[in-house]
Amino acid sequence: MNDLLLLVPFLALIVLNLLPKSARVxxxxxxxxxxxxxxxxxxxxxxxxxxxxxxxxxxxxxGFSLVVDNLSVLLLVSTGIAGLAAILVxxxxxxxxxxxAIFLSLLLVSLIGINGIAMVRDLFTLFVFVExxxxxxxxxxxxxxxxxGLEGAWKYLLLSSVASVFMLASIGFFLLSAGxxxxxxxxxxxxAPAPLAWVAAALFMCGLFVKGAMIPFHGWLADxxxxxxxxxxxxxxxxxxxxxxxxxxMRLAPSLLPASAPGREILLVVGALAAxxxxxxxxxxxxxxxxxxxxxxxxxxxxxxxLGGAPSLALLAASFHFFNHTVSKAQLFANAAAVEKRLGTRxxxxxxxxxxxxxxxxxxxxxxxxxxxxxxxxxxxxxxxxVVIALWNGGQRVFAVIAILTSLVTLGYFLVLQRKVFFGKxxxxxxxVREAGAGLLLPVIALALITVAIGIGFPFLLPMLLGxxx
Amino acid sequence: MTLMTIILxxxxxxxxxxxxxxxxxxxxxALALTSALLAVVMYSLGATLAAVLELSVCAGLxxxxxxxxxxxxxxxxxxEYVTRRMRRLRRFWPLPLVLIAIGFGLSFIHAPLQIxxxxxxxxxxxxxxxxxxxxxxxxxxxxxxxxxxFGVLVLFKGEGKDVD
Numbered sequence: 001m002n003d004l005l006l007l008v009p010f011l012a013l014i015v016l017n018l019l020p021k022s023a024r025v026x027x028x029x030x031x032x033x034x035x036x037x038x039x040x041x042x043x044x045x046x047x048x049x050x051x052x053x054x055x056x057x058x059x060x061x062x063g064f065s066l067v068v069d070n071l072s073v074l075l076l077v078s079t080g081i082a083g084l085a086a087i088l089v090x091x092x093x094x095x096x097x098x099x100x101a102i103f104l105s106l107l108l109v110s111l112i113g114i115n116g117i118a119m120v121r122d123l124f125t126l127f128v129f130v131e132x133x134x135x136x137x138x139x140x141x142x143x144x145x146x147x148x149g150l151e152g153a154w155k156y157l158l159l160s161s162v163a164s165v166f167m168l169a170s171i172g173f174f175l176l177s178a179g180x181x182x183x184x185x186x187x188x189x190x191x192a193p194a195p196l197a198w199v200a201a202a203l204f205m206c207g208l209f210v211k212g213a214m215i216p217f218h219g220w221l222a223d224x225x226x227x228x229x230x231x232x233x234x235x236x237x238x239x240x241x242x243x244x245x246x247x248x249x250m251r252l253a254p255s256l257l258p259a260s261a262p263g264r265e266i267l268l269v270v271g272a273l274a275a276x277x278x279x280x281x282x283x284x285x286x287x288x289x290x291x292x293x294x295x296x297x298x299x300x301x302x303x304x305x306x307l308g309g310a311p312s313l314a315l316l317a318a319s320f321h322f323f324n325h326t327v328s329k330a331q332l333f334a335n336a337a338a339v340e341k342r343l344g345t346r347x348x349x350x351x352x353x354x355x356x357x358x359x360x361x362x363x364x365x366x367x368x369x370x371x372x373x374x375x376x377x378x379x380x381x382x383x384x385x386x387v388v389i390a391l392w393n394g395g396q397r398v399f400a401v402i403a404i405l406t407s408l409v410t411l412g413y414f415l416v417l418q419r420k421v422f423f424g425k426x427x428x429x430x431x432x433v434r435e436a437g438a439g440l441l442l443p444v445i446a447l448a449l450i451t452v453a454i455g456i457g458f459p460f461l462l463p464m465l466l467g468x469x470x
Numbered sequence: 471m472t473l474m475t476i477i478l479x480x481x482x483x484x485x486x487x488x489x490x491x492x493x494x495x496x497x498x499x500a501l502a503l504t505s506a507l508l509a510v511v512m513y514s515l516g517a518t519l520a521a522v523l524e525l526s527v528c529a530g531l532x533x534x535x536x537x538x539x540x541x542x543x544x545x546x547x548x549x550e551y552v553t554r555r556m557r558r559l560r561r562f563w564p565l566p567l568v569l570i571a572i573g574f575g576l577s578f579i580h581a582p583l584q585i586x587x588x589x590x591x592x593x594x595x596x597x598x599x600x601x602x603x604x605x606x607x608x609x610x611x612x613x614x615x616x617x618x619x620f621g622v623l624v625l626f627k628g629e630g631k632d633v634d
Binding site: 116122129136139 | 602605606607609610611613616617618620621623624625
């Protein structure tokens with residue numbers, strides 16, 4: 001399966017670009033099927049239901065060094081879900097054939113990049129695939145007409161390049177201190193008292209903090225998310241930033257940062273700073289997408305903070321919150337796309353009472369916001385609970401309290417969003433507004449159902465998660 | 471003054487030229503020159519593989535991509551060009567001084583630095599390294615180039631429409 005996860009999208013990328021420009025439906029169908037098959041194959045992988053031995057001849061020829069473990073499955077499934085939502089939103093919102101074709105092509109490039117990040121076991125190859133993902137994302141942001149898209153992309157590119165320099169320098173130092181750049185060699189070098197290896201680890205973490213938009217390296221994220229076209233925002237916020245920054249941290253932290261290392265303290269402080277500052281920054285926004293962007297910074301802070309918790313629970317809590325945030329944030333950006341498409345504005349001060357005219361959008365947005373705020377019975381409640389327990393059990397009680405209090409701020413800004421956009425009496429200028437079309441409703445309904453289903457079914461899911469040991 | 475010192479000085483001058491010039495085509499030529507000189511340094515230090523890649527990819531392929539993109543742009547009016555050049559020179563004039571200061575500072579450091587990088591594995595042959603050991607990286611780099619092509623398509627999507 002491993003090689004196919006890179007080769008199938010690559011083949012599709014070539015074939016789709018050979019199709020005549022008049023082809024409007026086929027590219028969407030092909031991309032949708034690729035993301036759907038990836039989601040299904042990855043979700044079934046831990047159960048060993050599918051026999052992948054038929055790919056053995058191909059793997060003998062290609063022979064990429066890729067490994068799929070439970071953490072890889074998390075990213076592969078999350079990417080599949082966010083990608084499916086982005087494709088549906090793209091089909092509903094992108095009208096120009098050229099933009100559609102480039103969007104789908106870059107979505108496939110991003111998919112290959114993220115799949116690579118999920119499966120590699122080597123720092124340099126990880127760096128290459130992080131770059132593939134970032135470069136594709138930067139260009140996706142420019143798909144929006146006007147200077148806003150270019151400005152967002154430029155900021156993203158600039159800070160992403162800084163991160164790349166950190167990571168490349170780190171790889172050089174690992175090569176010198178560890179004699180190699182596989183994850184195992186790097187972990188072995190860090191286990192011994194080797195100052196150069198610690199400098200390398202610190203540089204790599206700095207690079208990932210920038211890619212993951214941790215505070216104070218967050219400058220690019222709000223502009224990029226806000227400037228990007230709707231389907232791109234769904235994919236960026238849903239998975240790209242998390243895959244290129246946060247997932248790589250999740251992959252490396254357990255092996256590179258032993259329980260007693262000061263690296264865990266750094267993760268806690270950086271994570272808490274992002275969680276708190278992101279939440280307060282979101283509170284002051286009137287642009288709907290910008291508020292969601294700052295909320296993303298805050299929630300990614302939670303994931304990073306969880307990694308500093310008790311080692312037995314840290315990765316599980318971080319992974320579960322990673323997945324829930326992917327689902328809910330992709331959904332909220334799809335909701336924002338529906339609102340923007342109908343109203344032509346993202347300014348929440350000009351909205352009000354939309355739930356009366358857009359009941360499905362309003363109800364699903366309520367599910368996602370309450371889930372991210374950590375209210376039962378939604379999925380986000382359980383993942384935030386796991387984050388708090390991981391911090392508490394790890395002796396990080398101050399950070400556990402910070403996590404709980406930040407959740408209240410999260411609830412605060414999402415209630416502001418709900419009040420300004422959906423609650424209250426409909427404003428006269430929006431009397432004629434209609435509910436979004438099926439293309440925008442299908443992904444939000446599906447994602448909201450996932451949030452509710454995981455929330456209600458969590459007691460049955462927990463033994464499986466604990467048994468899986470991510 | 472050894473040959474290596476001359477090459478290193480030329481390398482710095484070429485890099486400064488690439489950073490400070492206002493003409494994109496000249497910047498591309500300067501960057502290619504920097505890469506070519508860097509390849510010579512790498513070769514003389516025994517990093518044959520790195521030298522080959524630096525020369526072929528950075529000095530060759532990347533320059534071709536840059537020149538192709540520049541061919542899609544239009545030159546600014548002469549007056550604006552002069553204004554921009556002066557602005558750029560005002561902005562970057564400390565850069566050579568910073569480099570000289572760093573070089574001067576480094577000349578006082580006499581650390582016994584003996585860095586020996588591990589061999590790339592296998593028999594060290596370029597083909598083995600590229601196709602057997604690092605083929606995944608090569609695949610990733612092809613994707614980055616493809617993404618770059620899409621970038622050109624997006625950024626120059628209006629090209630031709632505005633031209634009478």
